[in-house]
Amino acid sequence: MIRREAPILIVGGGIGGLAAALALAHEGRHVKILEQASAIEEIGAGLQLGPNALAAFDALGVGERVRSHMTYPDRLVMLDAVDGKPIADVPVGTAFRRRFGNPYALGHRADMHMALLESVQAVGRVDLVTSMRIVEVEQTTRGVTAIDADGGHHDGIALIGCDGVKSAVRQRLIGDAPRVSGDVVYRAMIEAGDFPVELQGNAPVVWAGPNCHLVHYPLRDQKQYNLVVTFHSERQEAWGVTEGSQEEILSHFVGIDRRPHQLLSLLNSGKRWATADREPLDRWSSGHVTLLGDAAHPMLQYLGQGACMTLEDAVTLGAAIRIHPDDLPQAFGLYERSRIARTARAVLSAREFGRLIHAKGMERIVRNELWKGRTPERFYDALEWLYGWRADACLAA
Numbered sequence: 001m002i003r004r005e006a007p008i009l010i011v012g013g014g015i016g017g018l019a020a021a022l023a024l025a026h027e028g029r030h031v032k033i034l035e036q037a038s039a040i041e042e043i044g045a046g047l048q049l050g051p052n053a054l055a056a057f058d059a060l061g062v063g064e065r066v067r068s069h070m071t072y073p074d075r076l077v078m079l080d081a082v083d084g085k086p087i088a089d090v091p092v093g094t095a096f097r098r099r100f101g102n103p104y105a106l107g108h109r110a111d112m113h114m115a116l117l118e119s120v121q122a123v124g125r126v127d128l129v130t131s132m133r134i135v136e137v138e139q140t141t142r143g144v145t146a147i148d149a150d151g152g153h154h155d156g157i158a159l160i161g162c163d164g165v166k167s168a169v170r171q172r173l174i175g176d177a178p179r180v181s182g183d184v185v186y187r188a189m190i191e192a193g194d195f196p197v198e199l200q201g202n203a204p205v206v207w208a209g210p211n212c213h214l215v216h217y218p219l220r221d222q223k224q225y226n227l228v229v230t231f232h233s234e235r236q237e238a239w240g241v242t243e244g245s246q247e248e249i250l251s252h253f254v255g256i257d258r259r260p261h262q263l264l265s266l267l268n269s270g271k272r273w274a275t276a277d278r279e280p281l282d283r284w285s286s287g288h289v290t291l292l293g294d295a296a297h298p299m300l301q302y303l304g305q306g307a308c309m310t311l312e313d314a315v316t317l318g319a320a321i322r323i324h325p326d327d328l329p330q331a332f333g334l335y336e337r338s339r340i341a342r343t344a345r346a347v348l349s350a351r352e353f354g355r356l357i358h359a360k361g362m363e364r365i366v367r368n369e370l371w372k373g374r375t376p377e378r379f380y381d382a383l384e385w386l387y388g389w390r391a392d393a394c395l396a397a
């Protein structure tokens, strides 16, 4: 007989691991987070959050804490990176907030991570163990054992793999291969004083180019700007982070408008991320083990929804455990059924949106005509499936 008060193990202390811990602690569960890094912290980069993410933050009880760190744009803008002409301009002010019940928000990952961490620490019932890399997961009749890189054993009543895009738990459970996109990302966080004045403003802006694009948006009261530069590589890419160069970046942005082009020299880290997603799964739980966040449904970043979906996952997992408190495999099945189609749609839509942003030749001309004259309401209708998510309706029928 497995004791209900034994911990639920969470592998990974990123946004997903912390959000899941909070959701489970709210259900009265004892949680143990096993994180490979020496400290629970996030990289210095930004996140765009749709109204669905704020709804999830509210359901997790961290809405107010998170909101105080956010920047709220008035519109979302897409421009053609070659001729600088507008492609789309979506107001996200009062009418948008009324429609979706929450604003569109821009935040620093570290601020969101800290808000989650403080809430986890305040709620109690969650043990945080750092410098603990899990390499193996075993299920027994008594529960689940996670085995770390030094051979240590960690026993729990169940286990949730929140260990990101290269999830070791998913490797044990599914063992599927990533789908390397060939797209490479460089990113930077730039102080407002160093960011071109003509590009400053509160809107996230996408400069869509042939096989390349740039995204920038303000953070922390417009004191900083997040810059993400992406291009489709001609090399055979391997998933992961390597050293890059200015020459490589410049070679992919020949012939683009002066305004986005000037941003390329601001990329200061030199690191290049070759991105990947995975084919969506129709199952991601087995017995007392399940997956959450990027471990369950890694997606390309083009919809700005990876973290949003991760937060929705956590809320849904908590709701499923509320329905089946004494049968975690049942709860995991309900959670999974509630999430599979929605997250798969996000994975597939992100791929398609990436193709649209990188359109060239005739496809570019079609893309640039696509949204001409479209009213805000028509944009909102198209976004309803994504932004209209509600915590109180998160479980499958």
Ligand SMILES: Cc1cc2nc3c(=O)[nH]c(=O)nc-3n(C[C@H](O)[C@H](O)[C@H](O)COP(=O)(O)OP(=O)(O)OC[C@H]3O[C@@H](n4cnc5c(N)ncnc54)[C@H](O)[C@@H]3O)c2cc1C
Binding pocket: 011, 012, 013, 014, 015, 016, 017, 034, 035, 036, 037, 046, 047, 048, 049, 132, 133, 134, 135, 162, 163, 164, 165, 166, 167, 168, 185, 187, 228, 292, 293, 294, 295, 301, 303, 304, 305, 306, 307, 308, 309, 310
């Ligand atoms: C360039 C880029 C831009 C993005 N922009 C957005 C955006 O604007 N909006 C949005 O919603 N999403 C965005 N995303 C996606 C978002 O970053 C992810 O979806 C989100 O961080 C997933 O959280 P997670 O907790 O599942 O995974 P992670 O944040 O990757 O956390 C995983 C954690 O597990 C730990 N871990 C890994 N393996 C082990 C192990 N074996 N043992 C123990 N610990 C382990 C890691 O150290 C880490 O702390 C973007 C992604 C990229 C690449």
